[in-house]
Amino acid sequence: MRTLPLFAIALGLTVGFVLPAFFPSLRGSSQAGTALRLSLEDTFERSDVVVEGRVHSATSGEDAEGLIYTDWVLRADRSYWGEVGETFTVRLPGGVLSTGKGMVVPGMPRLTVGEDVVLFLGEESPMGMRLPTGLSQGKFRIVTSTSGDRTAIQTGEHVSLITARNTRTADGLDMLDYADLVARLEAMRQDRLTREVPPILVDREPAGGAATGVK
Amino acid sequence: MGMNKTHRPGRRGMGAALKFVAFMGIAASVMAHVRLRYSSTGAPLAWENPENISLVIQSDGSDDIGDGSHETAIRNAIDAWNSASGSRARIVESMANRSRRDWQTNNVHLVVFDENNSSGYFSGGSSIVAITPVTFFTDGRIIDADVIFNGKNFGFSTSGEIGKFDIQDVAAHELGHLLGLDHSGVCGATMYPYVDPIVILHRSLALDDQRGMRHLYPTGSFARISGKITRAGSGEVVPGAHVAARDGDGHIAAAILSDANGDFVLQGLDSGSYEVIVDPLDQPVSSSNLGGGQAIYTNFESKVLGTIAATQGQVAGMGTHTVGDDVSIQLGRVADDYPIRGVRGTVNNMIVRGSGLVAGSTLECSDPGIAIQNLSWNATFVTFEAVIPAGTPLGHADLIVTNPSGDTDFLVGGIQITPPDPQVTGVSPALGDAEGGTAVTITGSNFRSGLRVVVGNRIYRDGDTGGCVVQDSSTITLTTDDTIAGNHDVVVIDPTGVEGRRTNSFNVVVTPELETVFPMVGTLAGGTTINLTGNHFVEGTVVTIDGAIQANLVIDSPTRMRVITESGIPGGPYVLRVESPSGGFAESAFTFVDAPDPRITMVTPDASDMSGGQTVAVLGSGFGDNTRVFFGVDPRTGVGGSMASTEFIDGGQVRTVTPASSVGTTAVMAMDMETGQVSTLEAGFTYTGQEPVDGGGGSCAAVIVPGPPSWKRIIGGGGWILLALILGVWHSRMVLRPAVRAGF
Ligand SMILES: [Zn+2]
Numbered sequence: 001m002r003t004l005p006l007f008a009i010a011l012g013l014t015v016g017f018v019l020p021a022f023f024p025s026l027r028g029s030s031q032a033g034t035a036l037r038l039s040l041e042d043t044f045e046r047s048d049v050v051v052e053g054r055v056h057s058a059t060s061g062e063d064a065e066g067l068i069y070t071d072w073v074l075r076a077d078r079s080y081w082g083e084v085g086e087t088f089t090v091r092l093p094g095g096v097l098s099t100g101k102g103m104v105v106p107g108m109p110r111l112t113v114g115e116d117v118v119l120f121l122g123e124e125s126p127m128g129m130r131l132p133t134g135l136s137q138g139k140f141r142i143v144t145s146t147s148g149d150r151t152a153i154q155t156g157e158h159v160s161l162i163t164a165r166n167t168r169t170a171d172g173l174d175m176l177d178y179a180d181l182v183a184r185l186e187a188m189r190q191d192r193l194t195r196e197v198p199p200i201l202v203d204r205e206p207a208g209g210a211a212t213g214v215k
Numbered sequence: 216m217g218m219n220k221t222h223r224p225g226r227r228g229m230g231a232a233l234k235f236v237a238f239m240g241i242a243a244s245v246m247a248h249v250r251l252r253y254s255s256t257g258a259p260l261a262w263e264n265p266e267n268i269s270l271v272i273q274s275d276g277s278d279d280i281g282d283g284s285h286e287t288a289i290r291n292a293i294d295a296w297n298s299a300s301g302s303r304a305r306i307v308e309s310m311a312n313r314s315r316r317d318w319q320t321n322n323v324h325l326v327v328f329d330e331n332n333s334s335g336y337f338s339g340g341s342s343i344v345a346i347t348p349v350t351f352f353t354d355g356r357i358i359d360a361d362v363i364f365n366g367k368n369f370g371f372s373t374s375g376e377i378g379k380f381d382i383q384d385v386a387a388h389e390l391g392h393l394l395g396l397d398h399s400g401v402c403g404a405t406m407y408p409y410v411d412p413i414v415i416l417h418r419s420l421a422l423d424d425q426r427g428m429r430h431l432y433p434t435g436s437f438a439r440i441s442g443k444i445t446r447a448g449s450g451e452v453v454p455g456a457h458v459a460a461r462d463g464d465g466h467i468a469a470a471i472l473s474d475a476n477g478d479f480v481l482q483g484l485d486s487g488s489y490e491v492i493v494d495p496l497d498q499p500v501s502s503s504n505l506g507g508g509q510a511i512y513t514n515f516e517s518k519v520l521g522t523i524a525a526t527q528g529q530v531a532g533m534g535t536h537t538v539g540d541d542v543s544i545q546l547g548r549v550a551d552d553y554p555i556r557g558v559r560g561t562v563n564n565m566i567v568r569g570s571g572l573v574a575g576s577t578l579e580c581s582d583p584g585i586a587i588q589n590l591s592w593n594a595t596f597v598t599f600e601a602v603i604p605a606g607t608p609l610g611h612a613d614l615i616v617t618n619p620s621g622d623t624d625f626l627v628g629g630i631q632i633t634p635p636d637p638q639v640t641g642v643s644p645a646l647g648d649a650e651g652g653t654a655v656t657i658t659g660s661n662f663r664s665g666l667r668v669v670v671g672n673r674i675y676r677d678g679d680t681g682g683c684v685v686q687d688s689s690t691i692t693l694t695t696d697d698t699i700a701g702n703h704d705v706v707v708i709d710p711t712g713v714e715g716r717r718t719n720s721f722n723v724v725v726t727p728e729l730e731t732v733f734p735m736v737g738t739l740a741g742g743t744t745i746n747l748t749g750n751h752f753v754e755g756t757v758v759t760i761d762g763a764i765q766a767n768l769v770i771d772s773p774t775r776m777r778v779i780t781e782s783g784i785p786g787g788p789y790v791l792r793v794e795s796p797s798g799g800f801a802e803s804a805f806t807f808v809d810a811p812d813p814r815i816t817m818v819t820p821d822a823s824d825m826s827g828g829q830t831v832a833v834l835g836s837g838f839g840d841n842t843r844v845f846f847g848v849d850p851r852t853g854v855g856g857s858m859a860s861t862e863f864i865d866g867g868q869v870r871t872v873t874p875a876s877s878v879g880t881t882a883v884m885a886m887d888m889e890t891g892q893v894s895t896l897e898a899g900f901t902y903t904g905q906e907p908v909d910g911g912g913g914s915c916a917a918v919i920v921p922g923p924p925s926w927k928r929i930i931g932g933g934g935w936i937l938l939a940l941i942l943g944v945w946h947s948r949m950v951l952r953p954a955v956r957a958g959f
Contacts, residue, residue: 033543046339046342062317065317065319065320066320067348093336094348099888100354101353102253102352102353103348104260104348104349104350105347106251106392110254123339123340124338125332125338126332126335129336130338131336131338131343133342134342135343137342168818
């Protein structure tokens with residue numbers, strides 16, 4: 001899988017005209033904080049659903065054409081875009097069936113039952129899938145540090161945070177104060193509400209039958 | 216899952232970068248390179264029979280590519296992986312099932328361009344350029360993988376068009392996934408997770424990618440280097456540490472991640488001495504770019520572990536090395552395009568983003584022959600010049616940054632040293648036959664052994680039978696294979712992926728074929744539209760009648776063109792010749808007569824019932840006693856239709872009675888039965904009414920009894936035109952040659 005770094009696109013549009021004359025490879029800014037803000041906004045604007053919650057359960061299945069997917073059921077705490085109910089089911093490609101057959105899509109962010117996440121999801125495909133916007137950029141994992149502060153990080157599911165200080169703006173793509181993230185998403189939501197009506201999303205029944213859960 | 220381990224904050228707390236610790240519980244051995252895994256068990260994925268992995272390039276191709284060059288690009292990408300030294304894996308293109316699009320099915324492995332989100336992966340404003348779903352069994356066997364390009368949201372190119380993605384570059388990356396590789400932390404690797412338009416350096420595999428193949432599918436036993444990473448002080452192991460080996464040139468020879476126990480084994484090395492380094496996998500590649508199945512720690516310093524000799528077939532043990540806490544300096548960001556290209560024999564302006572890049576820091580290249588100068592430190596980025604001598608070995612080198620406190624970070628494999636672009640200045644001859652066999656000499660500069668030449672849909676690889684020969688750095692020779700027609704770019708692709716191109720420099724021409732010429736008679740005043748059908752009508756085709764060039768020529772498609780005649784000398788049939796730019800030609804006949812062509816301007820009424828019998832006035836000019844009206848002919852060939860009874864009123868009008876027909880709009884043609892001159896009004900008349908409907912179910916519910924055939928039907932097809940000509944044109948001065956003759 002190959003993705004376009006979303007914030008690179010945004011940067012290229014906004015500040016790319018300053019230095020490239022001297023450095024053709026330069027498309028970004030010295031202001032990493034600017035990059036982060038653009039990234040998050042771009043991710044938000046491109047999303048059909050932005051929802052926060054705890055991953056409650058997962059069930060894999062196979063559609064009529066042979067595509068293996070997993071329905072991830074979220075206990076939704078809140079939504080930043082798109083009206084969702086108490087539970088919200090996200091169908092992502094990939095998973096493992098009881099037959100031992102599975103599918104993986106390199107680059108796709110993974111969810112784990114029990115983790116707290118903010119998901120930025122694209123439009124639903126005809127097969128009912130919603131892909132994370134910008135793939136790994138469309139998932140924040142919410143973790144609590146030893147000091148009790150909550151932080152949102154974009155990273156693999158096997159990682160949790162223990163400390164986070166000082167260089168976070170420079171390393172912004174990876175890490176945000178949770179409170180910052182929530183505040184900014186709320187501001188983006190209110191801004192977008194002046195232009196658009198968020199979709200109302202009806203939860204679907206997750207796949208059932210012969211499929212088994214994935215861990 | 217296991218317990219959540221914690222770690223005390225680093226002493227360099229003010230500058231601490233990302234501080235993570237992993238949930239443990241995955242004891243899988245993490246060997247060389249980053250492999251795709253079944254995340255629940257960590258089982259690595261691989262093909263059971265890698266010697267013959269069938270792949271089908273779906274025949275619809277890309278909406279962006281009209282000349283089939285996407286197939287060439289994909290084949291070049293296949294070739295890159297098949298050529299990895301020490302690998303048993305071979306992707307074998309299958310020409311069967313090329314029309315299938317059911318990539319979900321396990322028994323066909325497709326490369327497909329999805330132009331309308333039929334895959335479901337590219338809904339809305341998707342940012343996915345291409346994707347490769349891999350199907351496996353939980354024991355690790357890959358049973359299917361398909362590459363899907365997002366043609367809906369992105370443009371693709373094989374010729375460096377601005378804003379489009381290079382198909383060969385993207386395909387090379389996706390095929391790495393298909394083979395079982397995950398993303399790589401080596402910035403210059405083909406498996407680097409990000410791509411930008413026009414980037415082509417991932418076309419060529421980095422050594423890291425090739426070592427991945429040696430690890431998954433080795434042909435033999437290679438040199439290995441093992442060791443263990445632990446944390447200074449606590450002695451805790453460091454899982455997921457990015458360990459890399461630099462060869463004697465300071466270039467990246469292999470990279471791996473340490474396993475859950477902090478152990479690493481660098482695989483697939485050639486014998487030699489290596490400097491081994493460790494670096495946290497944070498930016499620009501991080502664990503978010505990797506599949507599951509392994510823990511990734513990033514809260515430690517970058518460090519040189521030492522230098523060690525490795526021997527073929529043996530494991531050189533480095534023992535345990537400790538790393539300190541994370542530091543406040545970091546090099547490399549997702550926003551940078553990697554690898555950064557450094558051209559041999561030039562001074563290269565470069566910029567690298569990061570953090571803590573403060574004045575007083577130093578920047579070096581791991582290749583000691585490359586000097587770094589004119590640095591400008593800007594905290595979050597540094598600009599500099601890299602002076603790369605002409606003789607610098609090719610490959611990927613690291614950048615090494617050290618701040619005034621002595622903290623250091625590596626950008627692993629961030630610079631790719633390439634030769635200058637090949638330059639193609641001449642292609643001789645510039646013309647060839649589609650059947651091939653043309654000996655071509657390409658002149659230019661910077662030609663190196665191992666290169667490929669692409670002409671149209673054909674690849675010529677240096678040294679292969681039927682390939683090309685690099686005679687010297689300025690001359691390549693080859694003999695063409697059969698090639699699709701068209702004026703093609705000649706592209707020279709260096710083994711590093713950089714290319715030189717001469718646009719529209721080799722014209723592959725096939726001999727045109729003529730099927731129909733309609734009409735074959737026109738007024739000497741000129742202005743008659745002749746419709747020609749056949750094959751291989753290409754840009755630059757010339758049509759002559761009796762040697763006179765017919766300048767007013769429109770090529771609608773390779774199978775259809777139109778000529779509006781110049782004025783001519785009465786007589787004929789003259790030779791009508793269709794000649795391709797290369798001189799191949801086909802011939803038919805055309806006659807000029809000393810009378811104006813008939814011309815239909817209006818049919819009134821222009822619609823009536825399908826049962827026929829409607830009296831219709833046909834208005835226009837040039838009508839005579841011999842004018843007859845036809846309904847339903849093919850206006851391009853004159854074939855088909857029915858002649859209607861026709862009554863001559865005056866030169867501007869004939870009256871006719873419609874024959875029965877099926878429902879629909881048809882052409883109306885007026886023909887002078889003596890001379891053969893015609894005028895056709897496309898969509899001139901509409902038959903209305905209701906078609907008889909099959910009662911449904913029965914296999915032979917109705918048998919339609921045909922009416923008595925017209926004389927036109929009796930002689931069939933277009934032959935009646937010929938008959939009309941023979942009847943009307945008695946004064947032929949030369950033998951009519953309706954049969955098409957071809958020559959070259
Ligand atoms: Zn990828």
